[in-house]
Structures are given as C-alpha cells and as structure tokens.
Amino acid sequence: MTADPPPSAGLEAAFLENRDKLLRFLRARGAGEAAEDLVQEVWLKISASRPGPVASPLSYLFRTADLLMIDRFRSTRQADVRDRDWTEINAGDPPGVSAEPSAERRLAAAQEAARVMALLDGLGQRVAAIFRRHRIDGTAQKVIAAEMGISLSTVEADLRIAYRALAEWKDRSQ
Structure with missing residues (x-):
C-alpha cells in the first residue's frame, strides 16, 4: 500500500x-x-x-x-x-482658535524677513539679485547666467556665498 x-x-x-x-x-x-x-x-x-x-x-x-x-x-x-x-x-481650527498668525507673529516675521533681505544686500548687489531670481522667482541658474551675461559657475559661486551667509545667520539666531 x-x-x-x-x-x-x-x-x-x-x-x-x-x-x-x-x-x-x-x-x-x-x-x-x-x-x-x-x-x-x-x-x-x-x-x-x-x-x-x-x-x-x-x-x-x-x-x-x-x-x-x-x-x-x-x-x-x-x-x-x-x-x-x-x-x-x-479638520479645521478648534473652536475659538484662528489659523491666522497673531499680529505680533506677523510683525516678527516681517522684521525677520527685512533682516534677511538686508543680509543678502550686504553680500553685494549681484549675489542678492541672483539669490532672489533663483530662490524667490524660481528662475533656473542657466537662465540667470544668460540674463546677467555671466558664467554658470559664477551663479553657483554667488549662491554658495548667499547660502553660507544665511546658514551662519541662522546659527547665530537660534
């Protein structure tokens, strides 16, 4: 079997x-x-x-x-x-709480933004302009280089200067 x-x-x-x-x-x-x-x-x-x-x-x-x-x-x-x-x-705000920041927070944010803009302006007009065009306007680095008549490596170098300055500022602010 x-x-x-x-x-x-x-x-x-x-x-x-x-x-x-x-x-x-x-x-x-x-x-x-x-x-x-x-x-x-x-x-x-x-x-x-x-x-x-x-x-x-x-x-x-x-x-x-x-x-x-x-x-x-x-x-x-x-x-x-x-x-x-x-x-x-x-979802939504709890009763009695607004999603809008308070007036004090808005004022503090505006002051901080002004300090950042002053910091960027202190790095030189070209560095500040390149940073704004790239990070705020969203323009590609190649386009910025062509618009300003400079090399792509100069755009990258200026962005590194701006980023380094912002990182140092952030470290000091904390």
Missing part, C-alpha cells in the same frame, strides 16, 4: 511551479507593489488549509490570488474612507 500524498501537496507543487505566473497575474490585475505580498499570502493560505483533492490546482491558485487581491483592495479602500472621514470631522 502506498500512502496518498497530503491534499495540499498537489496545491503546493502547483504553486511552486507557477509562482511567477501568479505574480504576473496579480501585477496585470493592478496589484503593483503588493503582488509579492499577495503571492506570499496565497502560499500561507494553501499551506495552512486542507481543501481536499483539487481538480484544477492552477485555477484554484489563481482564484485564491484574485480573492486575496480583492480583499486587500476593499480593506485599503475602507481604510482610505475611514481616514478621509476622520480628517473631515477633525
């Missing part, structure tokens, strides 16, 4: 032979980064269960993978809805 293989041995063998197919199937269905995790879940599910003889092991594996992906999608969607609802309920 020969012993019958355990029922899951057929599924496990089919899984091992078709792991890459399952992975491609899940990615094609939109699992993306979660495809590897889902394939692992399929393995865990068939390893832990004893479904009995399965007539079409490959179909069984694809169906299991599909159902796990659907479950994960639903779970993710429900978590997103929960998070969105929680945010909507808890």
